[in-house]
Amino acid sequence: MIWQIEITILIIVIILAVGALGVKDLLGAAILFGAYSFMMCLLWAIMGAVDVAFTEASVGAGVSTVMFVAAVFRTSRRTED
Amino acid sequence: MDALLNILISKANYWLYIILMMIGLYGIMVKKNLVKKIIGLNILQTAVILFFISVGAKEKATIPIIEHGNDTVHAAVSASHYINPLPHVLMLTAIVVAVATLGVALALVIRIHQQYHTLEEEEILKRIQET
Numbered sequence: 069m070i071w072q073i074e075i076t077i078l079i080i081v082i083i084l085a086v087g088a089l090g091v092k093d094l095l096g097a098a099i100l101f102g103a104y105s106f107m108m109c110l111l112w113a114i115m116g117a118v119d120v121a122f123t124e125a126s127v128g129a130g131v132s133t134v135m136f137v138a139a140v141f142r143t144s145r146r147t148e149d
Numbered sequence: 150m151d152a153l154l155n156i157l158i159s160k161a162n163y164w165l166y167i168i169l170m171m172i173g174l175y176g177i178m179v180k181k182n183l184v185k186k187i188i189g190l191n192i193l194q195t196a197v198i199l200f201f202i203s204v205g206a207k208e209k210a211t212i213p214i215i216e217h218g219n220d221t222v223h224a225a226v227s228a229s230h231y232i233n234p235l236p237h238v239l240m241l242t243a244i245v246v247a248v249a250t251l252g253v254a255l256a257l258v259i260r261i262h263q264q265y266h267t268l269e270e271e272e273i274l275k276r277i278q279e280t
Contacts (some may be wrong), residue, residue, distance in 0.1 A: 070280040071162075073160070073212055074160055074162065075162070075279065078162065078169075079165075081169065082165065082168060082169055082172070085172045085173070085192050086172060087155055087168060088188055088192070089172065089175070089176045089180065089185060089188060089189060093197075094174060094182070094184050094185075097184070097185065097204060098184075098188075101188050101191065104192070104195075105195070108195050108199065113154065113204055114194050115202055115203060115205075115206040115232075116206055116210065116211070116213075117205070117206075117230040117236075117237045117240075118212055118243065119234070119237055119241060119272045120202060120237050120241055121199075122232075123185070123241055123245070123258065124195075124244055125243050126150055126183070127244060128222045128244060128247070128248065130220075132191070132248060132251055133246060134251060135185070135251060135255055136188075136255070139255040139258060139259055140184065141225050142259050142262070143184075143258065143259060143262040144262070144267075145270060146268075147184070147185060147268070147269075148269055149179075149180055149182060149185065
């Protein structure tokens with residue numbers, strides 16, 4: 069575990085979380101959430117939890133993003149906040 | 150004061166996890182859009198999982214796979230050379246549960262949109278009161 073890389077990726081993760089909640093477009097929020105999941109997966113790989121990182125990369129980043137995009141296309145992209 | 154500063158600096162990554170957790174809680178409570186609420190819920194879940202994983206991490210330790218295979222000579226295994234695998238196994242289950250809740254939540258959102266043609270909480274409440 070290299071603490072410089074860990075702190076850098078943690079800051080990127082926090083920025084992506086704020087961005088995913090703050091952006092005015094739901095499709096953009098879904099894509100930012102996918103990037104957030106991939107950064108989180110990288111963080112777990114650094115911490116030595118390779119099995120958790122693998123599951124997050126396939127299930128969290130892959131399937132969740134597909135579900136979000138499908139749900140946004142079936143409903144509406146408009147959001148007030 | 151010096152002791153407090155010491156705690157603040159030595160536990161810096163824990164403070165960042167708490168910030169991430171609070172961002173998720175903010176998303177659940179303040180955002181009016183239902184999809185934004187679900188994103189906040191997922192951020193909260195991953196922040197808790199991140200905290201548990203970081204508890205198991207150790208300095209100068211390798212991933213939890215024993216290097217001596219089944220047919221080689223038995224050597225003493227020191228637990229301090231391996232990262233604690235117990236939080237990994239618990240959080241693996243939590244990730245799968247998170248995806249299951251996400252699927253159910255998005256299905257409910259799609260059904261709500263079919264019924265009321267909007268995703269904003271206040272407009273949904275207004276249309277419920279109209280009918």
